[in-house]
Amino acid sequence: MLRLSLLDRSRTRAGHLEGDALVHSIQRAQRAERYGYERFWAAEHHAVPGIASGAPAVLLAAVGARTSTIRIGSGGVMLPNHQPLVVAEQWLMLAALFPGRVDLGLGRSLGFTAPVRRALRQEAGTDTFAADITETLAYLRGTADVTAHPAAPEPIAVFVLATGAGIGIAASLGLPVVIGGPILANPELPELLTTYRTQFRGDAGASVIISAEVLIADTPEQARELALPEAWAMARSRQTGVFPALEPVSAIRSRPMTGRLAERVDAHLAGMIWGTRQSVAAHLEGLAERTGAHELLASGATFDRDALDASDAELASLLVSAPAD
Structure with missing residues (x-):
């Protein structure tokens, strides 16, 4: 079982208000802890209008203070935006505050747009991701x-958020790998993961986590309605260049959705x-079999927070053998 x-x-x-999204994240973490989720990870997105989380360490400090058992971490800290020493200091502080509960997921995605990349002082040049991870590990x-x-009371768990070459970096450094997005549909993925496991250089053993947007409802139609706000936002961002806040389904349905926009939503x-509990279970079973993954990092979102909570709870009832009271 995943x-x-x-x-x-x-x-x-x-x-x-945009700040409400941070409060909602904390509340979602508290519910996830009750449902028996293993980890709650926060994201790093800079200057993206529809996302309020630009500083995972700050949000995780608040989440950690309002939970007691769930592991907290980053999905992930984007190393091109930071000095490794600063990242290490932030996570060592979190580990000192919340011993035994802290994860560090490391990625290398660049800024959302060219102006954001300039604001982050990013310049085209040599890829230093592997060296930056190695330096961060040395500080930790x-x-x-x-x-x-x-000083950390115990080792901090470090993960690599990876696609393509990043999987090889995780193997060479002996670190767990988190894979998600389009690579999950790549027909070469099983071969890439076989290579990861074969070339893995660590004592703990190779470990694969799959990350996917997952939403469950009573009927396929209701589940599609849950997924629509995020799909609509992504499609609109491709059309307008601005990633919008999540909107209610009624507002989305009141607008024309034809041509290229409809194709992007469907994509x-x-x-x-x-889908339903049964269809999602079958999909996840197939994905786990294809990847050999041991864990699912679910990332679904929708406008209706009550419906999202119900989906989170249903997913937990599907995968967590002994949910918390």
Whole structure:
């Protein structure tokens, strides 16, 4: 059975303050803990209008203070935006505050647009992702020339968010890998993961987590309605260049959806996992068999928070053998 974790991107909602999205993320983490989810991860997105989470460490400090058992982490910290020492110091502080509960997911996605990349002082050049991870690990483990503080009471779990070459980096560094997005549909993925496991250089053993947008409802039609706000936002962003807040289905249905826009909505829906309990279970079983993954990092979002909570609860009842009271 797949272990179950949650990635929340602090999506903003039409008619709500942007800061409300952060409060909603904390509340979702509290519910996930009650449902028996293993991890709650926060995202890093800079200057994206529909996402309020630009500083995962800050949000995780608030989540950690309002939960007690669920692991907290990043999905992920984008190393091109940070100095490895600063990342290590932030996560060592979290580990000191919440011992035994802290994960560090590391990625290398660049800024959303060219102006954002300039604001982040990113310049085209040599890919230093592997070297940056190695440096971060040295600070976390106390083996670097500079000692980062505070000292961790126990090792911090580190993961690589990867596609393509990033899978090879995770193998060479002996780290668990998190894969999601279009690569899940890549026919070469099983071969890539076989290579990852064969080339893995670590004592703990190779470990694969799959990340996917998952939403469950009583009927296929209701599940599609849950998935529509995110699919609509993605399609609109491709059309306008602006990633919008989530909108209610009624507002989306009141607008024309034809031609290229409709194609983009359908394409995004096809990349998500949505449906009834039975259909989602079958999809996840097939994905686990194809990838050999041991854990699902679910990342579904929708406008209706009550419906999202019900979906999170149903997913937990599907995958968590002994949910918390």
